[in-house]
Amino acid sequence: MTAITTPRRNGSRRRAAWDEEPSPFAKFTKAAFLTAYAAAVIIPIWTIIVTSLSTEDALTDAGGNMVFLPTDLSLQAYKVVLGGGEFTSSLLYTAQITAIGTAVSMVITIGAAYGLSRPGTLFHRPLLMLILLTFLFQPGIVPSFLVVKNLGLLNTFWALILPMSFNAFNLIVLRAFFMNSVPRELIDAARIDGAGEFRTLFRIVLPMSKAILAVIALFYAVFYWNIYFQAVLLTPSLDEQPIQVLLQRAILTTTGLPGQDAAMADLRAAGQEVAPDTSIKMAVVICTILPIVIMYPFIQKHFSKAVITGAVKG
Known part of the structure; x- marks a missing residue:
């Protein structure tokens, strides 16, 4: 026009x-x-x-x-928060959830996206339609809870990873990237040379998709780092809780962090100034958001190329 x-x-x-x-x-x-x-x-x-x-x-x-x-x-508030108490333990627990959850989600998403991007895959269209239907019909809280319970995952570490390990939006974006940004000629040449699907995926497709993989990994990492409702619903009896659950308790209660009194008693015994409760709560907020804020600048440069290419061309 x-x-x-x-x-x-x-x-x-x-x-x-x-x-x-x-x-x-x-x-x-x-x-x-x-x-x-x-x-x-x-x-x-x-x-x-x-x-x-x-x-x-x-x-x-x-x-x-x-x-x-x-x-x-x-810096007394940060000495209390990072003094080796429950907050430090929860921070390490959340980092473990984020690392393992992101790895599991990336393996599942890459495998599904690559399989659905290849023409002639078994049950290609029915599987793709089932995935697209999840955009329209979301499972409710009660069915999700019953599935986790019947699988024996309730109050376990894997209850925070396996039920959330697959995201349909990320799969659609990655599939579109594989279909439109990876030259079909390279894949055909690899097959002529005798390369199988796994060799083609690891030697050709993934090295050419570093930008979109970094963005998808960031999406998953942010989700797992900010996991809250799933922990409250699926793992209420675990001793270890994600950092967001501990943050909610610290902000909404007047008793402060678990183990805070012992840390402050150590500071008093050492003759150091004790941080007020408000400063401790704000220090918890900073320690909670800081890892993702530090990670984002290293991934930000890939957003324009990866997300726009995968979404618009598909």
């Missing part, structure tokens, strides 16, 4: 409205909106960081609430 233009009186043609240079008012409006949006994201995070580093006197000067301007900073 070509843009409809209106001829001017002098015979020249005017550009389409979306090709015109923005007016000064439009530029100012965009800048103001982006500034307000960035402030809405940055200010809460900044406040949480400063509060986690604040002492009792700084919180008192702020009225006992969140601190915005740093005055008296201390």
Whole structure:
């Protein structure tokens, strides 16, 4: 389609409205909106960081609430949080869930996506339709709980991995990438040379799909790291709980972290200043979001190439 233009009186043609240079008012409006949006994201995070580093006197000067301007900073809250108590144990437990869960999910998703991307696969269309139906019909809480219970996974480590190890959206994106971004000629040449499906997958397809694999792995890692409702529903009796469950308890209760009193008693015995409860809670929030924030910049460069290619071309 070509843009409809209106001829001017002098015979020249005017550009389409979306090709015109923005007016000064439009530029100012965009800048103001982006500034307000960035402030809405940055200010809460900044406040949480400063509060986690604040002492009792700084919180008192702020009225006992969140601190915005740093005055008296201390690392005592992080010493309590990372002092080897239940929070540290929960952090390691969540990292274990994230690492194993992401690995299991990637193996399942890669195998299914590659199989469904090859023409002539057994039950290709029925399996693909069943997967697409999960976008329209989501299983309920009770059926999911009964499946996990009847499989004997209730209150086990694998209850937080196996039921959530497959995501239909990630499979569709990865399948589209395999079909459209991996040259069919390379696969045909590998088959002529005698390569089987596994050799073709590991020697040709996966090395050419590093960008999309990094993005899909990040999606799974963020999901497993933030797992909360599944832990509350499926593993309520386990001694170890994911970090999000512990974070919810620390934020909503007045007793603080489990084992917090012992850590603070050690600080008092050493003659060190004790961190206030508000600072400890904010330190828990920072320690919870920091691993994903650190991981994201290393994957961010792949998003445009991987997600757009896999989604639009498919």
